[in-house]
Amino acid sequence: MATTRPAVLKVTEGAAARIREIVAHAERPAVGVRVGITKGGCAGMSYQLDLAYDVARGDEVVDTNGVRVLIDPKAILYLLGSEIDFVVDKLSARFVFRNPNEVSSCGCGESVSLAPAKVETAEQSA
Numbered sequence: 001m002a003t004t005r006p007a008v009l010k011v012t013e014g015a016a017a018r019i020r021e022i023v024a025h026a027e028r029p030a031v032g033v034r035v036g037i038t039k040g041g042c043a044g045m046s047y048q049l050d051l052a053y054d055v056a057r058g059d060e061v062v063d064t065n066g067v068r069v070l071i072d073p074k075a076i077l078y079l080l081g082s083e084i085d086f087v088v089d090k091l092s093a094r095f096v097f098r099n100p101n102e103v104s105s106c107g108c109g110e111s112v113s114l115a116p117a118k119v120e121t122a123e124q125s126a
Contacts, residue, residue: 007062008071009035010083015095016065018086023067026051032068034059035084037075045078047097077101080117 011019023030034052037045055061058073071079082099101117 007064008060008076008082009062009069009079011062011064011067011069012083012085013065015084015086016067018095019067019069022051028053031055032070034070034072035075035079036072037078047095048072049095077117 019033023032030051030053032052034050034056036048036050038048040046052068052070055070060071060073060076062069062071069084078101079099080101082097082101085096085098087094087096
C-alpha cells in the first residue's frame, strides 16, 4: 500500500495566483518557481524565489493550486511545514513565508535564522 507524504511547502491561493501571473509573463517558458535558502543577511539566511525553467535533479516538486513549486534539495529540511503566501498591503506587495523552523528574523524582514526540521515532528503533523 502506497503512503502519501505531505508536501514540504504549502502554497496559498494568493501566492498561487501571483506565481501564475509571474510564470505567464516570463520572458521565456518557465515550468514554475524555485524556492531555496541562501546564506547571508543580518540573521544568517534568506529565502530565495526565482523562475524555474527546468526541474533540476533532486528538486522536490510541489504541484498545488495550479502552480509548480520546485524546492532546492538543500532547503527541504529548513522548509518542512512552511507556507508561502502573497500579501498586499497599503505600501507593499510581497511573498511571505510562514515557517515553523524559523528561530528568529531580523528587523528589516529580509533575513531569518532557521533550524532544520525534526523529521519525526514533521511526520507527526501530517
